[in-house]
Amino acid sequence: MQDEGASPSPRTGIQAIARAAGVLRALEAAPAGLALGELATAVGLPKSTVHRLVQALADEDLVRTGAGGRIRLGPGLARLGAAAHDALADTLRHPLQDLRRDLDETADLAVLDGASVRFIDQAPAPHRLRAVSAVGSAFPLHCTANGKALLSGLTDDAIRDLLPAQLTRFTGTTITTRAALLGELDAVRRTGVAFDREEHTDGISAVAALVTDGSGPVAAMSVPVPTQRFTGNEARYAAAVRAAADAASALLAG
Numbered sequence: 001m002q003d004e005g006a007s008p009s010p011r012t013g014i015q016a017i018a019r020a021a022g023v024l025r026a027l028e029a030a031p032a033g034l035a036l037g038e039l040a041t042a043v044g045l046p047k048s049t050v051h052r053l054v055q056a057l058a059d060e061d062l063v064r065t066g067a068g069g070r071i072r073l074g075p076g077l078a079r080l081g082a083a084a085h086d087a088l089a090d091t092l093r094h095p096l097q098d099l100r101r102d103l104d105e106t107a108d109l110a111v112l113d114g115a116s117v118r119f120i121d122q123a124p125a126p127h128r129l130r131a132v133s134a135v136g137s138a139f140p141l142h143c144t145a146n147g148k149a150l151l152s153g154l155t156d157d158a159i160r161d162l163l164p165a166q167l168t169r170f171t172g173t174t175i176t177t178r179a180a181l182l183g184e185l186d187a188v189r190r191t192g193v194a195f196d197r198e199e200h201t202d203g204i205s206a207v208a209a210l211v212t213d214g215s216g217p218v219a220a221m222s223v224p225v226p227t228q229r230f231t232g233n234e235a236r237y238a239a240a241v242r243a244a245a246d247a248a249s250a251l252l253a254g
């Protein structure tokens with residue numbers, strides 16, 4: 001029997017962390033928030049247990065309870081996410097800059113952010129005619145090279161949950177159905193590279209590759225290029241981006 005003043009066992013602490021993580025993941029999948037009962041059902045725990053977890057997470061600003069008692073992710077997570085992105089960008093800055101030097105083109109680092117891809121670092125090319133997207137900007141997943149690279153690290157079921165059956169058209173070459181996108185992602189998984197051939201912006205093409213940490217997808221490295229320089233050089237760009245992403249993955253895996 002445990003003394004009243006004894007500290008929780010390591011096993012108990014690990015279980016509490018796992019349950020709290022489950023609550024956060026369930027809320028991530030429900031942007032509009034969940035009532036306590038809905039949240040308890042989603043994580044498979046008693047309401048009383050979930051209530052205690054929510055109170056503890058709220059104390060750390062990781063969740064908030066809004067109008068009607070619906071529980072949502074809190075702003076504390078955004079601060080943690082920003083710090084994590086900064087740390088990741090710092091860790092991978094050297095391979096990103098090496099990629100820019102190898103190709104003399106802009107090199108980007110991006111992460112999955114809900115149903116979007118978000119740029120967290122960039123090494124701009126010296127050319128006057130170049131493709132540059134501001135760090136912090138978010139773009140669609142289905143029509144960008146880095147978005148497709150990140151999607152290739154997910155299961156098809158996860159992609160179906162993330163993206164609608166009909167996808168927004170941005171240019172004449174945009175893939176507009178989830179089914180067609182899933183077919184292209186099979187090729188991305190086989191080759192290790194994803195392409196954007198003027199699918200998001202006319203005149204801009206790109207190639208990207210997935211960065212992993214040994215346990216799952218973490219980020220994507222990409223090189224966006226004006227199509228006039230990209231055409232005919234796809235193989236060279238693809239090989240360099242894949243090599244840079246492999247180097248970044250090895251760095252993260254330790």
